[in-house]
Amino acid sequence: MIPEFQTYCRTLTNLTSEEVDQICAFAIPRSLHRGENLLQQGQVCRHKTFVIKGLLRSYGTAADGAEYILQFSSENNWILDPESYHLQTATKFNISAIERADVLQWNKEDFDRLLKDIPALDRYSQQLASRNNYNSRQRLFTTLSSTPEEKYEDFVRNNPELLPRIPLHMIAAYLGMSLKTLTRIRHAQLHR
Incomplete structure (x- = not known):
């Protein structure tokens, strides 16, 4: 190590x-x-x-x-x-x-x-x-001022290497939203 x-x-x-x-x-x-x-x-x-x-x-x-x-x-x-x-x-x-x-x-x-x-x-x-x-401070501002969709897009943009390593319920907990909301956002993005 x-x-x-x-x-x-x-x-x-x-x-x-x-x-x-x-x-x-x-x-x-x-x-x-x-x-x-x-x-x-x-x-x-x-x-x-x-x-x-x-x-x-x-x-x-x-x-x-x-x-x-x-x-x-x-x-x-x-x-x-x-x-x-x-x-x-x-x-x-x-x-x-x-x-x-x-x-x-x-x-x-x-x-x-x-x-x-x-x-x-x-x-x-x-x-x-x-x-x-x-x-x-940037994360706090994003949390307070962004829509759930914007929060998720920001997370994906800034953490692409972590995305496959973190369970969805933990990403939702990090973004301050329910798993149901995160699932809906991801589903909508897949069907764009």
Whole structure:
């Protein structure tokens, strides 16, 4: 798993080989079965997680049992509950594997030390946080201002590689619509 992360770092960051090795020294490899939880509601998020292989989702469950998916995270992406991680408070969300997954994790204390010791990692981490904030705001705007059809078209346009990997009911939960509505939209698109 470490070689894949090293390739990611060489491709997308300005980290030196020595800095990448230093980061990798603290990495904790973990494998997840399909449906296995990485983080459960009520726990404290104590790790940053990088997906080497597989697909994870971050989601919450409403009082009526309905799931609302906040994020999908596939290969070469990070996943965590930022609020729980930074404040070290209980999370309101779950993170689970949609398919078998291999991940690398860094505990908060080690990652905080790495951020202090490696300025390029700190800059990259801030860039990721900024990009995630931008993406979240864009998603919120789309959710509030778009029709169900537009939401689905936006998802297909921005995530074509994920479409065949995610069950329809999860796509519906991510888009904030019922499975029935999503099925109707897909059916109408097929008959255009």
